[in-house]
Amino acid sequence: MTKLLTGLLLALAALGARAGEITVSAAASLTNAFKELARVYETGHPGTHVQLNFGASGALLQQIVKGAPVDVFASADQETMNNAVQQKLVRAAERRDFARNRLVVVVPADAKAPPPSLAALAQPQVKRIAMGLPASVPAGRYARRALNDAGLWQAVAPKIIGTQNVRQALDYVARGEVDAGFVYATDAALMPQDVRTAFEVPLHEPVTYPIAPLAASASTEARAFVAYVLSAPAQAILARYGFAQP
Incomplete structure (x- = not known):
């Protein structure tokens, strides 16, 4: 009886500890904003700790597929979240769009003649262009589609320096x-002394960010954190980092 009671108490203690912990995997472009969101959330929820994990959306999804203990997933594109839904990692009814961004081309701050358009990236003077790997980085997929739509991919592809994430x-x-790079407007705003925006990339689809609790999460905080990200105070924080409402 004593062993049974001890086991029950340990189980309850573990459950209580879990209730106060949450792991959030979020797109790299959300790093600065989500660090502040986590601090504010913890202040309003004493005893709760938000563990943040940042990276390319596709890489984060693969971590989840392989069993990483994640409670909330925030992606930089709809395609990655669609894949999460298809694999039943998140429930379609629980995903929500919470932010919007813009894709831009940036150049070093001291660049003498920044390219004024996508077409200019194909010119000989532009030799190296940083871009997230399209297979796992949403910014890279947006960039490749824009270049394809403009009929420029074949000319620009040999200049691409692939990166693991947008940061x-x-x-x-x-x-x-590199001479130029594809990043989000919110990323460009973080380094005004080192980079400047050459132009905004024309896209046929908006850059929107979905968020959802993981279907397998046992954390009682997962849905509460998602609700917080959608709240007016959290949206105000996101706006300070350059994100628009979806």
Whole structure:
């Protein structure tokens, strides 16, 4: 009887600890905004700890597929979240769009003649272009589609330097290792001393960010955190980092 009671108490203690923890996997472009969101959420929910995991949306999804203990997933595109739904990792009814962004081309701050358009990226003076790997990085997929739509992919593809996420593309431009890079407007705004925006990339689809609790999550905080991200105070924080409402 004593062993049974001890086991029950340990189980309840573990459940209580789990209730106060949440792991959020979020797209790399959300890094700064979600760090602040997590701090504010923890302040309003004493005893709760938000563990953040950032990376390319596709890479994060693969981590979840392989069993990573994630409670909430925030993607930088709809396609990745669609894949999560198809694999029954999240429930379609629980996904929500919470932010919108813009894709831009940035150049080093001291660039003498930044390209004014996608067509200019095909010119000989532009030799190296940083872009997230389309297979796993939504910004890379948006960029490739834009170049395909403009009939420029074949001319620009040999110049592409693939990156693991959009922040790596930003870093390459900031360090002057490439002539240009595809990033989000919110990323470009983080380094005004090191990069400048050359132009906004024309897209046929908006850059929207969906969020959802994981179907397998046992955390009682998962849905509460998603609701918080959709709330007016959280939206105000996202707006300060340059994100628009969806």
